Amino acid sequence: MPTLGALDLTGLKFDHTKIAAALTVDSTEWVAELRLIDEWFATIGGNRLPDLLREELAALRSGSPRPDTPPPPIPDTSAPPGRQ
Numbered sequence: 001m002p003t004l005g006a007l008d009l010t011g012l013k014f015d016h017t018k019i020a021a022a023l024t025v026d027s028t029e030w031v032a033e034l035r036l037i038d039e040w041f042a043t044i045g046g047n048r049l050p051d052l053l054r055e056e057l058a059a060l061r062s063g064s065p066r067p068d069t070p071p072p073p074i075p076d077t078s079a080p081p082g083r084q
Contacts, residue, residue: 034061 004020037057041049 002023004016004023007019009019034057037060041053041057
């Protein structure tokens with residue numbers, strides 16, 4: 001999850017507190033959501049789910065991306081808008 005300082009918001013008018021709140025993760029809510037995902041997986045296939053889905057859930061639990069997940073692309077800011 002990016003921090004407010006990691007985002008280039010140049011030229012945008014916004015309330016910093018609203019953006020910071022949108023980037024906040026409540027760990028209690030996240031744990032509850034993981035339980036709901038487990039329950040949902042059980043209803044849509046349980047052990048028959050593709051390994052990739054179970055791996056993704058395990059990565060969510062551990063807080064780290066799967067090893068084969070590429071990092072997000074870094075935008076090219078050197079080109080003028082519309083020419084990237």
